[in-house]
Amino acid sequence: MVSTTRLPVDTLEGVSVQDVTALISAYLAGARIQAGVCVIALTGGPCALTLSESAEEELDDLLQVAREHLGEPPVAGAARDRLDTPSSAAASALAHTLALPVRDGALATGSWQAILLLDAGGPARRAIDVTVVGE
Numbered sequence: 001m002v003s004t005t006r007l008p009v010d011t012l013e014g015v016s017v018q019d020v021t022a023l024i025s026a027y028l029a030g031a032r033i034q035a036g037v038c039v040i041a042l043t044g045g046p047c048a049l050t051l052s053e054s055a056e057e058e059l060d061d062l063l064q065v066a067r068e069h070l071g072e073p074p075v076a077g078a079a080r081d082r083l084d085t086p087s088s089a090a091a092s093a094l095a096h097t098l099a100l101p102v103r104d105g106a107l108a109t110g111s112w113q114a115i116l117l118l119d120a121g122g123p124a125r126r127a128i129d130v131t132v133v134g135e
Contacts, residue, residue, distance in 0.1 A: 003031035004131040011047070011122035015067045017059055020128060021114045025107060027130055034105045036134015041097040043127045046120040048094030054114030066118050094118070102134055 007023055024040060042049055052062060098115065101108040107115075119126065 001033055001135055002131065002133050003033060004129070007128045007130060009117060009126045009128055011117070011119040011124050011126055013123050015063065015120050016122050017063045017066060018117045018119070019054055019114045020117050021054070024115055024128070024130055028102065028107060028132060029105065031132045033102055033132045033134040036102045036132060037099055038102050038107060039097065039099050039131045040115065041129045043129055045124060045126055047126055048096060048118045049098050050095060050116050050118065051098060051109065051113055052116055053112045062116065062118070066120065102132060
């Protein structure tokens with residue numbers, strides 16, 4: 001069985017990190033797939049996906065690293081070069097896709113792990129494509 005959807009996510013101003021685990025888990029629960037794989041992919045924008053610990057301190061550290069490596073987006077209305085910002089180039093080196101196992105109808109992640117969306121060009125409406133394959 002295959003189940004697929006596109007989930008919209010509104011990101012925050014500037015460089016941000018958002019936990020999207022609950023959004024993806026809610027879709028997975030409705031997909032009724034008990035065992036298989038869940039592929040999560042971003043479609044465009046200077047953003048990336050990662051699997052990391054979801055404790056507030058970890059999110060703060062990840063946000064600091066993202067700001068250091070991705071930079072801040074340009075001021076709204078400013079002239080733009082070929083890429084949106086230097087962050088577009090940096091984000092292209094990060095993961096845009098995650099593949100996670102599904103066990104007993106849920107994502108098989110560690111106890112404290114979360115699926116995080118890093119965005120270097122917000123605020124924006126991003127799209128996360130989710131495809132679940134299994135039985």
